[in-house]
Amino acid sequence: xxxxxxxRVVQGIVTLWVIVSLVFIxxxxxxxxxxxxxxxxSATLTEVASIRASLGLNHPIWQxxxxxxxxxxxxxxxxxxxxxxxxxTLLGRWVQVDISLAVGAGIIWLILGLSVGILAARRxxxxxDRSATxxxxxxxSTPTFILGLLLLYVFFYVLTTxxxxxxxxxxxxxxxxxxxxxxxxxxxxxxxxxxxxxxxTYARLSRSSLLEVLxxxxxxxxxxxxLSERRIVYRHALRAxxxxxxTQFGIDLATVLGGAIITETVFGLPGLGENVVSAIGREDLPxxxxxxxxxxxFIVVANIVVDAIYAVLDPRVRLS
Amino acid sequence: xxxxxxxxxSAALVAEEDQSAEALDAAGGILGRSPLRLALARLRxxxxxxxxxxxxxLMVVLALIAPVLSSITGHSPYNPDLVNGTDxxxxxxxxxxxxxxxxxxNVGRDILVRIAYGARISLLVGMLATxxxxxxxxxxxxxxxxxxxxxxxxxxxxxxxxxxxxxxxxAIVLAAVFGGSLPLTIGVIxxxxxxxxxxxxxxxxxxxxxxxxxxxxxxIGAGSFRIMFVDILPNLIAPVIVLGTLLVPVAxxxxxxxxxxxxxVGPPTxxxxxxxADDQGSAGFGAWWFWVFPSIALLITxxxxxxxxxxxxxxxxxxxERLFAMRRKKVAGGGLDxxxxxxxxxxxxxxxx
Numbered sequence: 001x002x003x004x005x006x007x008r009v010v011q012g013i014v015t016l017w018v019i020v021s022l023v024f025i026x027x028x029x030x031x032x033x034x035x036x037x038x039x040x041x042s043a044t045l046t047e048v049a050s051i052r053a054s055l056g057l058n059h060p061i062w063q064x065x066x067x068x069x070x071x072x073x074x075x076x077x078x079x080x081x082x083x084x085x086x087x088x089t090l091l092g093r094w095v096q097v098d099i100s101l102a103v104g105a106g107i108i109w110l111i112l113g114l115s116v117g118i119l120a121a122r123r124x125x126x127x128x129d130r131s132a133t134x135x136x137x138x139x140x141s142t143p144t145f146i147l148g149l150l151l152l153y154v155f156f157y158v159l160t161t162x163x164x165x166x167x168x169x170x171x172x173x174x175x176x177x178x179x180x181x182x183x184x185x186x187x188x189x190x191x192x193x194x195x196x197x198x199x200x201t202y203a204r205l206s207r208s209s210l211l212e213v214l215x216x217x218x219x220x221x222x223x224x225x226x227l228s229e230r231r232i233v234y235r236h237a238l239r240a241x242x243x244x245x246x247t248q249f250g251i252d253l254a255t256v257l258g259g260a261i262i263t264e265t266v267f268g269l270p271g272l273g274e275n276v277v278s279a280i281g282r283e284d285l286p287x288x289x290x291x292x293x294x295x296x297x298f299i300v301v302a303n304i305v306v307d308a309i310y311a312v313l314d315p316r317v318r319l320s
Numbered sequence: 321x322x323x324x325x326x327x328x329x330s331a332a333l334v335a336e337e338d339q340s341a342e343a344l345d346a347a348g349g350i351l352g353r354s355p356l357r358l359a360l361a362r363l364r365x366x367x368x369x370x371x372x373x374x375x376x377x378l379m380v381v382l383a384l385i386a387p388v389l390s391s392i393t394g395h396s397p398y399n400p401d402l403v404n405g406t407d408x409x410x411x412x413x414x415x416x417x418x419x420x421x422x423x424x425x426n427v428g429r430d431i432l433v434r435i436a437y438g439a440r441i442s443l444l445v446g447m448l449a450t451x452x453x454x455x456x457x458x459x460x461x462x463x464x465x466x467x468x469x470x471x472x473x474x475x476x477x478x479x480x481x482x483x484x485x486x487x488x489x490x491a492i493v494l495a496a497v498f499g500g501s502l503p504l505t506i507g508v509i510x511x512x513x514x515x516x517x518x519x520x521x522x523x524x525x526x527x528x529x530x531x532x533x534x535x536x537x538x539x540i541g542a543g544s545f546r547i548m549f550v551d552i553l554p555n556l557i558a559p560v561i562v563l564g565t566l567l568v569p570v571a572x573x574x575x576x577x578x579x580x581x582x583x584x585v586g587p588p589t590x591x592x593x594x595x596x597a598d599d600q601g602s603a604g605f606g607a608w609w610f611w612v613f614p615s616i617a618l619l620i621t622x623x624x625x626x627x628x629x630x631x632x633x634x635x636x637x638x639x640x641e642r643l644f645a646m647r648r649k650k651v652a653g654g655g656l657d658x659x660x661x662x663x664x665x666x667x668x669x670x671x672x673x
Contacts, residue, residue: 015481023493030497137630141622143573145580145596146615153608251484261488262577276489277581280496292493295486303484 005304012300017069019296020289024068027285028061037283038081055081077293078286080279087290090275095294097173097271101194101263102256104187108195110249113202120203121210122233132203139200148193148266155189171268190267194260198252205248209241216240243314247306254302258295359558362635369631375624379439379617386436393430395420397437398588400427415609423609425595431609434590435617441502441591442621446572449509453571454564457514458556461521462548466529476522482515488577495583502585509574517563524556558636565629569622576618592618 035052036043043051052058056067071078077087120132155167167189174182213219214237222232259273268274272291279287353361363369390397415423422431464475491508498504528534529552537551578584579593587594595614 026493026497137623137626141569141619141626143576143580143618143622145577146618149596149611149615153611255486258486259489261492261581265581273489277492280492280583283496288493292489295489299484299486 001308005308008304008307012297012304015300016293016296020069020072020293021065023289023292024065027283027288033057034081034283034285072293077290080287081284082282083284083287087286090287091272091290091294094270094272094275094291095257096175097264097269098257098259098273100176100183100187101190101260101269101271102253104184104191105194105198105256105260106249106253108191109199109202109252112195113199114206114245116199116203117206118210118233118238120207121214122229124211129207132207136200136204139197139203142197144193144197144262145266147197148190148263151189151193152266170266173269190260190263190269193266194256194263201248202245206241206245209244210237213237213241240314243310246309246313250302250306250309251299254298255295258298259291359635363631366631366635368627369635372624372627372631375620376628379443379621379624382436382617383439383443386433386440389436390433393433395430395433397429397433397590400429412607412610415613422613423607425610426607429590431595431613434595435592435614437590438592438595438614439617439621441585441589442572442575442618445502445506445509445575445585446568446621446625449506449513449571449575450564450567452506452510453513453567454517454560456510457517458521458553458560460514461518462525462552462556464518465522465525466544466548466552472522475518479515479518479522482512483519485512487512487574488581491574491578492581492583495578500578500583500586502589505575505578505584508578509571512574513567513571516567517560520559520563521556524559525552528552528555562629562633562636565625565632569625569629572618572621572625 033052035048035055035057038055039048039051049058056064059067068078075088077091079086080090083090116132116135120129123129152170156169159166160169166185168186172186174186176183210233214233219232219237222236227236259271259276261273261277263269264271264274265277272294276288276291276295279291386397412424412426413420417423420430420432422435425431425434460475460479464472464479491512494508495504525548529547534547534551537547542551575584576591576593576596579586579591580597582594582597584593585591592614596611
């Protein structure tokens with residue numbers, strides 16, 4: 001187990017190094033001299049030169065790259081070109097939004113997806129199953145931003161114009177510690193947007209996984225012993241069927257933590273996703289680098305955790 | 321022993337085959353049918369396939385007649401027209417007003433004409449990106465599975481990396497660096513889609529290459545290239561077609577997403593994604609027709625391809641579970657109910673993306 005973790009962590013660090021280097025090279029290729037852009041149109045040559053010097057952009061590219069990596073190792077992600085704050089501070093602030101998003105949406109999509117999947121698997125080809133497939137198909141075919149716009153339209157615009165202002169519109173976010181009730185109110189529509197679409201995948205996955213397990217011999221044995229159907233499904237079958245769902249859940253959660261770009265853009269939430277879009281718009285390389293690094297790190301970590309959990313849940317899986 | 325769904329459906333098909341086949345059957349002869357013809361016949365008898373084909377056809381026709389619509393109505397998809405396209409207060413027209421069937425946007429452009437032009441982009445990107453991803457994924461999957469060793473190790477890791485990367489993030493970074501354009505959009509979507517097909521093809525190739533026919537081909541002196549693409553490939557074509565069909569809606573949503581975020585094809589080209597983005601920012605929600613109609617167009621397209629993919633999967637491999645089943649048109653007595661027990665059959669791993 002320890003060897004497995006160590007090896008996977010080393011692999012993960014290599015992956016992150018490759019990603020960070022790629023982003024660095026890509027942006028250098030696109031714009032070898034960001035100082036000119038940062039200084040603005042009316043800047044004099046000396047102003048541009050001083051900005052260049054202050055950011056270390058006057059050194060050769062390989063030196064910039066090495067010093068960037070050196071700073072990275074010490075946990076220093078640099079300072080935003082435009083916001084004039086350390087990137088780590090910014091990331092720390094933005095990621096709170098994504099944690100709030102991921103926790104709420106994750107709970108909803110897991111419960112919803114699993115319930116629909118189990119309902120469908122227990123009575124294949126019933127009305128429940130048919131309804132579940134309609135749910136899955138709609139979820140798979142609906143782009144996130146359309147669902148977001150629809151929810152905003154119905155629950156914010158239509159309700160508010162009729163004098164019922166329960167749900168706030170786009171651009172509202174209250175930190176949990178400031179006002180928990182307002183926090184939930186601001187986030188309920190983004191949660192639903194993320195959760196409804198993601199739940200479709202979970203419903204399909206849990207249905208097919210559960211159906212597969214229910215066809216196994218040990219389930220027939222359990223039935224032959226006279227166990228109740230409820231006990232068979234929830235105690236025997238679900239335990240084995242849950243493993244692929246755990247894998248999926250880990251990766252999905254990590255993806256949202258690294259920035260739910262579309263949902264954040266639709267609802268104007270100041271998380272990593274919305275900020276990477278605006279950072280790209282203003283060519284704020286340190287911020288882009290930082291967000292890409294954090295997003296990739298979440299996924300790398302999630303992969304390791306998921307594999308470890310997998311082995312715990314299913315003793316047949318050997319970590320190698 | 322109950323009939324397998326495959327036997328049931330071919331029995332049903334025999335019943336609906338043309339006169340000559342019945343005559344042959346009556347005479348005791350057996351009409352040989354290739355797997356492809358069987359699959360096509362199954363597809364023809366599938367109502368859901370017709371419904372989905374109709375939805376896709378609607379969009380294809382819309383895309384084809386876009387210039388005609390533009391010239392008949394005299395409304396340009398690109399140029400703002402504040403004189404004719406907005407009322408005396410400068411407000412956009414609602415659906416049906418002043419000769420604009422679906423209304424106008426905030427700069428007076430005909431939404432119907434723009435949706436028709438947007439259909440061209442969506443379908444083009446969807447089809448081309450899928451084609452590229454399917455060809456690339458199949459070729460790399462075959463090579464990876466067939467050769468094994470370090471080639472396989474490298475390609476398999478690459479596929480894992482592509483599949484696990486937050487692709488929207490990667491796509492917007494790439495689009496920002498190289499500037500959004502149609503070829504780049506297609507390239508980016510293809511790049512993040514090929515691995516899903518590659519992984520399935522690799523897995524199938526791993527099992528196919530152990531079969532006797534490969535050994536036979538090798539013993540008569542066939543080279544690796546011939547074995548991979550002439551002998552093995554036809555045996556993988558069914559899952560590849562299914563995956564390809566199901567990839568089209570994913571690519572279309574991907575394109576719309578990039579455009580919605582402002583890093584796709586970009587204005588002034590009308591796309592469903594940038595129509596939705598424009599409209600949210602400028603006019604707010606009062607003008608619901610701004611975003612409802614492009615959304616409906618997008619949903620019809622994605623739903624159509626998803627349903628078609630499901631029907632194709634069913635036609636090519638009737639053992640798999642359907643996502644959305646509709647009763648077949650003509651089912652011989654008992655029909656599909658005979659296979660109701662097959663509900664507990666596991667999904668074939670080969671066609672699960």
